[in-house]
Amino acid sequence: xxxxxxxxxxxxxxxxxxIGVYGFLTRRNMIxxxxxxxxxxxxxxxxxxxxxxxxxxxxxxxxxxxxxxxxIAAAEASVAIAIIIHLYRNLKSVDIDDADMMKF
Amino acid sequence: xxxxxxxxxxxxxxxxGGGIMAVTARKIFRSAIYLLFSLIGIAALxxxxxxxxxxxxxxxxxxxxxxxxxxxxxxLTHDSGGEMPEPNLTRALFAAFATCFACAxxxxxxxxxxxxxxxxxxxxxxxxxxxxxMLSTTDHGFMLPFEVVSMLLLAALVGSIVIALKTKPxxxxxxxxxxxxxxxx
Numbered sequence: 001x002x003x004x005x006x007x008x009x010x011x012x013x014x015x016x017x018x019i020g021v022y023g024f025l026t027r028r029n030m031i032x033x034x035x036x037x038x039x040x041x042x043x044x045x046x047x048x049x050x051x052x053x054x055x056x057x058x059x060x061x062x063x064x065x066x067x068x069x070x071x072i073a074a075a076e077a078s079v080a081i082a083i084i085i086h087l088y089r090n091l092k093s094v095d096i097d098d099a100d101m102m103k104f
Numbered sequence: 105x106x107x108x109x110x111x112x113x114x115x116x117x118x119x120x121g122g123g124i125m126a127v128t129a130r131k132i133f134r135s136a137i138y139l140l141f142s143l144i145g146i147a148a149l150x151x152x153x154x155x156x157x158x159x160x161x162x163x164x165x166x167x168x169x170x171x172x173x174x175x176x177x178x179x180l181t182h183d184s185g186g187e188m189p190e191p192n193l194t195r196a197l198f199a200a201f202a203t204c205f206a207c208a209x210x211x212x213x214x215x216x217x218x219x220x221x222x223x224x225x226x227x228x229x230x231x232x233x234x235x236x237x238m239l240s241t242t243d244h245g246f247m248l249p250f251e252v253v254s255m256l257l258l259a260a261l262v263g264s265i266v267i268a269l270k271t272k273p274x275x276x277x278x279x280x281x282x283x284x285x286x287x288x289x
Binding site for chain 2: 011014019026034050056073078079081
């Protein structure tokens with residue numbers, strides 16, 4: 001193998017992204033789906049940091065995008081867990097198929 | 105093959121193995137622990153790329169914050185030893201097929217792409233440079249997004265407290281039959 005560069009890191013983040021997509025499509029448990037979303041967001045962060053370091057080292061934009069994505073992911077996780085706990089109080093379940101009262 | 109290459113492959117195996125186990129483990133608590141390993145591996149990958157600030161933020165926010173939040177919510181909503189049901193076989197098969205195909209296509213395009221790095225003088229991504237540009241109000245400063253995202257974080261935290269507040273159980277919330285049906289499942 002040649003020198004480890006941008007391409008190898010992009011392979012890792014691509015595979016991690018699609019692992020997250022697979023988990024999001026197959027899991028029916030809301031907390032597991034939230035974990036899959038965290039995996040997807042992390043793979044995006046790896047991409048931003050790697051592009052910033054290997055291609056545009058004269059700027060810091062990728063680093064800033066990563067910081068803002070981490071902040072928004074924290075906000076999203078807290079709101080999602082609050083909603084999940086509230087739903088659990090009403091439905092006694094965290095299965096996504098049970099939460100269908102707004103569907104019809 | 106030097107030591108940096110070996111470390112990269114170990115980190116990649118940690119990240120991807122943790123990720124795969126996190127989305128396929130039958131017990132949800134184990135799934136959260138595998139997610140923890142995957143996130144630690146990503147932080148180590150940032151250290152490997154010499155981006156120390158992002159690595160520290162990753163450990164503090166994800167490993168110390170979000171995973172602990174997820175584990176607490178598992179304790180609040182599950183009997184944590186219980187196994188989750190098997191996924192629907194057709195759905196799992198189609199999801200695996202779609203993701204493998206899309207992954208192969210993306211990897212093909214990445215391996216064909218020739219990336220050209222900039223020749224300009226580089227900026228160290230250390231805390232000093234990040235902080236100076238983050239709070240600068242001149243061109244290329246990130247002062248406005250910084251303030252907006254801090255307001256968003258405040259609003260999200262207040263909102264999540266309001267959503268998760270315990271309300272008095274009112275009978276109009278849910279019909280009795282639905283509650284019993286959910287109980288059976």
